[in-house]
Amino acid sequence: MGTGLLSSAFPRREGVLWAGGVPLSRIHEEYGTPLYVYDAAVVRQRYDRLVDAFAGVELMLAYSVKANGNLALLDLLRRLDSGADIVSGGELFRVRAAGFDPERVVFAGVGKSEEELAEAIRWGIHGFHVESQAELETIDRLATRLGKRTPIGLRVNPDILSPTPHAYTRTGHAQAKFGIPAGDVVELYRWAASREHLWCRGIDVHIGSQIVSPDPHVQALDQVLEIVERLRAEGITLEYVDLGGGFGVRYADQSETMPVEALARRIVPSVSAAGLRLVLEPGRFLVGEAGVLLTRVLLVKHSGEKTFVVTDAGMTELIRPSHYGGEHEIEPVRENGAARRVVDVVGPICETGDFLARDRELALPVAGDVLAVRTAGAYGFVMSSNYNARLRPAEVVVDGERVELVRERERMVDLIRGERIPEWG
Numbered sequence: 388m389g390t391g392l393l394s395s396a397f398p399r400r401e402g403v404l405w406a407g408g409v410p411l412s413r414i415h416e417e418y419g420t421p422l423y424v425y426d427a428a429v430v431r432q433r434y435d436r437l438v439d440a441f442a443g444v445e446l447m448l449a450y451s452v453k454a455n456g457n458l459a460l461l462d463l464l465r466r467l468d469s470g471a472d473i474v475s476g477g478e479l480f481r482v483r484a485a486g487f488d489p490e491r492v493v494f495a496g497v498g499k500s501e502e503e504l505a506e507a508i509r510w511g512i513h514g515f516h517v518e519s520q521a522e523l524e525t526i527d528r529l530a531t532r533l534g535k536r537t538p539i540g541l542r543v544n545p546d547i548l549s550p551t552p553h554a555y556t557r558t559g560h561a562q563a564k565f566g567i568p569a570g571d572v573v574e575l576y577r578w579a580a581s582r583e584h585l586w587c588r589g590i591d592v593h594i595g596s597q598i599v600s601p602d603p604h605v606q607a608l609d610q611v612l613e614i615v616e617r618l619r620a621e622g623i624t625l626e627y628v629d630l631g632g633g634f635g636v637r638y639a640d641q642s643e644t645m646p647v648e649a650l651a652r653r654i655v656p657s658v659s660a661a662g663l664r665l666v667l668e669p670g671r672f673l674v675g676e677a678g679v680l681l682t683r684v685l686l687v688k689h690s691g692e693k694t695f696v697v698t699d700a701g702m703t704e705l706i707r708p709s710h711y712g713g714e715h716e717i718e719p720v721r722e723n724g725a726a727r728r729v730v731d732v733v734g735p736i737c738e739t740g741d742f743l744a745r746d747r748e749l750a751l752p753v754a755g756d757v758l759a760v761r762t763a764g765a766y767g768f769v770m771s772s773n774y775n776a777r778l779r780p781a782e783v784v785v786d787g788e789r790v791e792l793v794r795e796r797e798r799m800v801d802l803i804r805g806e807r808i809p810e811w812g
């Protein structure tokens with residue numbers, strides 16, 4: 388059960404939650420609900436914290452765009468000198484629109500289409516993180532056709548079952564679709580090194596998401612560095628190792644977060660000793676705690692033993708609770724002094740799986756109250772949908788005293804955009 392304040396982001400002052408220098412009550416009064424609110428200062432703090440922690444090695448932070456692709460956040464991170472980790476042509480389009488330098492973009496993903504690969508080859512990205520022999524051969528063919536020497540790094544599957552809170556966020560074990568088994572990697576590098584248009588530039592591993600202990604990352608790095616040494620002995624010298632992302636943040640059920648300074652102390656010496664640059668792909672760590680979802684209570688429903696707080700946001704706005712069993716801290720934007728009760732916070736969507744929290748102790752709200760769902764900056768808006776013909780919410784960024792609408796709330800007309808009624812025979 389979630390209790391109390393877990394995070395220094397969005398503090399409570401005189402009974403009201405704030406984002407930077409602005410009370411959240413003022414923001415939802417102006418922009419309505421459901422609403423995502425991001426605090427730019429928190430993103431900057433998180434970015435600086437990683438940079439400071441890894442100061443002992445040449446570092447490129449490649450923000451994992453999948454966590455939150457809003458152009459304003461991409462622009463903010465690019466200005467901090469972040470690179471980007473993308474997984475689709477759509478994310479490539481986004482980072483181009485946000486003005487990223489292609490030389491700071493890496494491209495992972497188990498199923499990149501030829502169109503997506505060709506586009507990124509032409510653009511000249513930092514590295515393709517290749518997840519199969521078939522993909523490597525396709526990149527070779529496209530690079531040859533386009534006459535572009537193309538940088539690649541094989542994504543190693545180290546067969547590590549990382550301790551993430553949900554099975555769906557483990558990506559480094561043998562049963563997962565991601566990466567290439569460690570035992571097959573050297574042979575594929577040999578082949579790649581023999582191809583005129585492939586440039587063996589790096590090596591990559593990403594073992595999962597929301598990990599709070601350094602051990603699995605250290606294990607993965609050790610395996611990868613062994614491969615790097617074997618390759619070097621054969622005359623294949625790589626420039627960088629990419630350890631992926633996955634650094635855990637604070638949710639209601641997890642007070643532990645990834646101690647990135649301790650992680651850095653354990654990996655920086657070996658990466659430096661290997662003469663490599665380090666690439667990291669944090670997503671959640673940079674933006675997770677920097678976001679809240681604001682949702683209005685539509686009604687409170689007593690049903691037998693249960694009390695349901697029905698809100699205007701649900702699984703269509705934030706799917707983490709139902710999809711990953713994610714536990715988000717939920718609290719009123721404005722304290723109402725009510726007694727605490729154990730409730731389910733549910734959305735209006737026609738699914739029993741539509742909930743934001745179950746069996747959660749909360750000061751019992753009344754209709755019209757606005758709740759803040761914490762740690763919603765990552766895998767929140769990006770996973771929202773129009774199911775039940777719901778309008779996706781607006782997004783706002785706060786920077787100190789400034790409040791900027793960075794994505795308009797969808798309108799009804801957006802729901803049918805691109806649809807056609809045929810001339811029925």
Ligand SMILES: Cc1ncc(COP(=O)(O)O)c(C=O)c1O
Nearest residue numbers: 451593596632633668669670671
């Ligand atoms: C290849 C890759 N890199 C980085 C990330 C970012 O993970 P996180 O947001 O947990 O840092 C992911 C997330 O799934 C990923 O698949």
